[in-house]
Amino acid sequence: MLTPKRYSHYDIKKMTTSFKEKLGQGGFGDVYKGKLPDGRLVAVKVLSKLNGNGEEFINEVASIGRTSHVNIVALLGYCFERSKRALIYEFMPNGSLDKFIYDRHLMQGATHLLWQNLYHIAIGIARGLEYLHFGCNTRILHLDIKPHNILLDEDFNPKISDFGLSRLCTRKESIVSMLEARGTIGFIAPEVFCRNFGGVSHKSDVYSYGMMILEMVGGRKNVDVRVNRISEIYFPDWVYKHLEKDRDLGLNGIMTAEEDEKARKMVLVSLWCIQTDPSQRPSIGKVLEMLEGSISAIEVPPKPLLFSPPRSSTESTTIL
Template identity: 65%
Template sequence: MWTHGTKEIRYSDIKKMTGSFKDKLGRGGYGVVYKGKLQGCCLVAVKVLNESRANGEEFVNEVSSICRTSHVNIVTLLSFCFEGSKRALIYEFMPNGSLDNYIYGKKISPLGREKIYHIAIGIAQDLQYLHHGCNTRILHLDIKPQNILLDQDFSPKIPDFGLAKLCLRNESKISRLDTRGTLGYIAPEVFSRNFGVVSCKSDVYSYGMMILEMASGRKNIDTELGHSSESYFLHWIYNCLLTDQDIKLKCTVDKAAEEIARKMTLVGLWCIQTDPANRPSIDRILDMLHGSHEVLQIPPKPFPSSPNRKLDSAPTPRILESSTD
């Protein structure tokens, strides 16, 4: 009998609910997502994970912690499968797909600038809960438009804690072991300790790069061109800000929409400062988004900081002091 929580199910049940993996919804660095049906009626999203180096006890403990995490903007993890090397996570189904489908490549966004703005606020509220509102501090470490799902009302929800690092509130250290990310959104300290420690500010960096994309309707990096295209994107958006050019999110432009785009751009540029200490906390980000763009100062010009390749292999394990922010 199916129940919510941490109930484990068999891999044969995964095959049945997905129709032998017939309907693929997407692929990420950590696995493939399929559409499934629970008991023949309720739709679910089934993420079949790539083989992991983590042992079974660590996997089950992490899943149990995630299942105890409940928030309006977090995709509910219903259950999991751990059978030998086969691992899968079963999530509630999000009917409107991921945010990246609505912010790139179209002349007019069906959502509009105001809705994009409210989605940005919703994502920040979710990160606030993950960082400060639950019993364990959760660092997601892979915030990007593809990982923001939209429910029937286009409210944002964050899924996929495959990269999350869970650390108890009274712990001050986290391990860099198996730290990965997505090119274009990775905070510099995630791939090099020379920039600082991995902390909540690492999610802030990814969030900042994402809302710059949301404000501009452009991707921050062309994976074929690599680091150089990120330089171009940041140079372009910063110059738009200095010269008062409209960032032109793909919707009908009016004064209120231009103010929203400018505010999101200012917040995003503060979030991607190279030094984590210069980035705002998630609480401060919410204050900035709710306030007037006129009181926000223009931040220092950002420098691109993505590595020249994806972090598709774990660096040498290191223990890092984690900041309280």
């Protein structure tokens, strides 16, 4: 594991050619394309919004700086110069997952994300989470798993990024204390914003993972006001009803029996992941076992208690 290198703000300006090429925008700042002195391309996140003493910056350096895994984006360096703060990551040529999954049948280049690609991405993200939850000396809870925070390399291998909301806890610790909700509406586990559902733990990431995989499968936001029928607005509810009645899911792009099996497997696993009670959700290791095993071994999960949110919840918003 390589220790991230510290750079000055002058270095950051130089490697980004004075912030010439903007790659994207996140909750805490803008991301620019850059190049290290050795020629490696990088993505430089310049933090503009700092909570208190810059908690999200400290979280990111402390958590991702401890990691080394093929499905976790590598932090190569950082800048900490008074109020000037930046994070330098390996460059991911295909950007974030979100631009490939929504309305993918309308997009140019959609052929890149065949069902085998989606299945491969789902497994890669699960492996990355398993490493964070059980493979590090200090357990890392990401707490903001969503398509925007999954980056894709040149071969569409997924890497988990953006650890600004993460929490570190000991391997033995199963529940973490939190004074405020954190995450993105539509992906936040119920216990994160209401303690009556249980404590925040690695199962909270499992919930977010399940919601994300459902969006990958549906090729749409889980809550979609563009559809004509009210019964189809909330995709997890719609897909559960179709599974209950053993109907064809009618998912876009499925051509073979093997693709149909992969899609159904992803749906079943996702519905287990979004169970309202954290104790009913599988660990991420069990998720991998189900995804890589036989579909006949996966039971249809019970219907979660919290379904069909009000229409006012349709916008994804980050809660700090």
